[in-house]
Amino acid sequence: xxxxxxxxxxxxxxxxxxxxxxxxxxxxxxxxxxxxxxxxxxxxxxxxxxxxxxxxxxxxxxxxxxxxxxxxxxxxxxxxxxxxxxxxxxxxxxxxxxxxxxxxxxxxxxxxxxxxxxxxxxxxxxxxxxxxxxxxxxxxxxxxxxxxxxxxxxxxxxxxxxxxxxxxxxxxxxxxxxxxxxxxxxxxxxxxxxxxxxxxxxxxxxxxxxxxxxxxxxxxxxxxxxxxxxxxxxxxxxxxxxxxxxxxxxxxxxxxxxxxxxxxxxxxxxxxxxxxxxxxxxxxxxxxxxxxxxxxxxxxxxxxxxxxxxxxxxxxxxxxxxxxxxxxxxxxxxxxxxxxxxxxxxxxxxxxxxxxxxxxxxxxxxxxxxxxxxxxxxxxxxxxxxxxxxxxxxxxxxxxxxxxxxxxxxxxxxxxx
Amino acid sequence: xxxxxxxxxxxxxxxxxxxxxxxxxxxxxxxxxxxxxxxxxxxxxxxxxxxxxxxxxxxxxxxxxxxxxxxxxxxxxxxxxxxxxxxxxxxxxxxxxxxxxxxxxxxxxxxxxxxxxxxxxxxxxxxxxxxxxxxxxxxxxxxxxxxxxxxxxxxxxxxxxxxxxx
Numbered sequence: 001x002x003x004x005x006x007x008x009x010x011x012x013x014x015x016x017x018x019x020x021x022x023x024x025x026x027x028x029x030x031x032x033x034x035x036x037x038x039x040x041x042x043x044x045x046x047x048x049x050x051x052x053x054x055x056x057x058x059x060x061x062x063x064x065x066x067x068x069x070x071x072x073x074x075x076x077x078x079x080x081x082x083x084x085x086x087x088x089x090x091x092x093x094x095x096x097x098x099x100x101x102x103x104x105x106x107x108x109x110x111x112x113x114x115x116x117x118x119x120x121x122x123x124x125x126x127x128x129x130x131x132x133x134x135x136x137x138x139x140x141x142x143x144x145x146x147x148x149x150x151x152x153x154x155x156x157x158x159x160x161x162x163x164x165x166x167x168x169x170x171x172x173x174x175x176x177x178x179x180x181x182x183x184x185x186x187x188x189x190x191x192x193x194x195x196x197x198x199x200x201x202x203x204x205x206x207x208x209x210x211x212x213x214x215x216x217x218x219x220x221x222x223x224x225x226x227x228x229x230x231x232x233x234x235x236x237x238x239x240x241x242x243x244x245x246x247x248x249x250x251x252x253x254x255x256x257x258x259x260x261x262x263x264x265x266x267x268x269x270x271x272x273x274x275x276x277x278x279x280x281x282x283x284x285x286x287x288x289x290x291x292x293x294x295x296x297x298x299x300x301x302x303x304x305x306x307x308x309x310x311x312x313x314x315x316x317x318x319x320x321x322x323x324x325x326x327x328x329x330x331x332x333x334x335x336x337x338x339x340x341x342x343x344x345x346x347x348x349x350x351x352x353x354x355x356x357x358x359x360x361x362x363x364x365x366x367x368x369x370x371x372x373x374x375x376x377x378x379x380x381x382x383x384x385x386x387x388x389x390x391x392x393x394x395x396x397x398x399x400x401x402x403x404x405x406x407x408x409x410x411x412x413x414x415x416x417x
Numbered sequence: 418x419x420x421x422x423x424x425x426x427x428x429x430x431x432x433x434x435x436x437x438x439x440x441x442x443x444x445x446x447x448x449x450x451x452x453x454x455x456x457x458x459x460x461x462x463x464x465x466x467x468x469x470x471x472x473x474x475x476x477x478x479x480x481x482x483x484x485x486x487x488x489x490x491x492x493x494x495x496x497x498x499x500x501x502x503x504x505x506x507x508x509x510x511x512x513x514x515x516x517x518x519x520x521x522x523x524x525x526x527x528x529x530x531x532x533x534x535x536x537x538x539x540x541x542x543x544x545x546x547x548x549x550x551x552x553x554x555x556x557x558x559x560x561x562x563x564x565x566x567x568x569x570x571x572x573x574x575x576x577x578x579x580x581x582x583x
Contacts, residue, residue, distance in 0.1 A: 037484060040487070043446065044571050049574075077443075135508050137516075143574060146578075151580055189504065189507060382435065384458040389458040
């Protein structure tokens, strides 16, 4: 009987014949923590009486969630991370370097076939480059820092077969929002998602990250894709590390398989206050918008900024609307400067902020006021997510956000493309 | 070990942002302080309604969203002795076991707000004392029982220095 991608990677890393629902202890290729989760992990590391991490070259801590620090309390926690990184010789990405889920693939830390944990739920992002990567809490992170291992329940797999070609003006963000709306917020809980089919193959690697990033929003443990030539080339541009892509066996056993034809898909939004509350843009078109956000680990990459800039070029955002742009990393920001994209945003009236997570997680950089509507390229629209539980968050593609801040209301971006 | 207290009821898809908001969790490791804000976005007065030993009772997919371990820690420090739900999101579920907060999967439609509950973790039964009925609990996987019985993952690692499920 064949195996899924998840079963194959967990078999390789545990040295056992891992099948869905088995429990295995497996070797980790990379371990990551961010500034919302690392301080607790450092505390657990000390409480566990550990002295040394298992391998400093396989560990990174990233200061991205409240960066630069907006509060003294945060500054103290950042200080603890810097001290720990110095003491242990691990990688530390400090303020302005970028969002953890952009940095790990971009800096070449993770490659196809790897097993990776991160103390952040969107660690599933690297599934797009064939990495079994999953979010954990701080104590699991501490255990990983010490032992280089973690126990896993081998997940069953939910396979999404995406046929057809995405229409003009419809993006990977629209596709993943649609899928989450279809299967709901716990449609893939405890399972690995595998995304495959023509629509995935047609996407760039950057666009695929958006899909894997949001696998957690359907409850999935990881959001896996095969490594095709595009992925192999992308990874080789980012690292010299050797790697071995993992494909599912033709006779692999899936818990669920769903097929979709994407050729008639429209731009989608997730309405407040859950990510699975999804509808086509036209159903909420005209809803007034006070703030737009472009960025985050979901949609803060070059391709995202380019499409938004194309819509905003030479125009001004609506007078009753604000726009916050946070590029996903320092590299992305530099490239956006070189291409003249930041100039387009700033001239259009945007506030461009430090690469980081702030506007998405409500720590700083654009907390809405009571009753305001925000349209964001982020991955969560929970009540209070952006720091105010009386605000309303809509999630959409960078194109939809750009079009909406131009008109001051939720707008189908195809009018501008 | 028997846990006893009254039920505080919530709905489906309670995410970890609702359990403890990002407004608070990024700035301190003081769990007593975080506990005061537990579930604040769903019920601003929730903390003041808790009698130590009480239970959070909810629907499907409890603890979905962010991986923040401050969520189970805030619940523990608020005096809640266990969370009972129809189902849990997986990162939260692991975090609860690792931090020593019992999580109980059962049919919560049979529990109303204010019901007096007694939970026997060893026998795997939840008694709804108010209604006079017993509810079956989905048993925990062996490795999780081991971590929970060691007192959480920190204690497990203190004892063995690594994972040890033999």
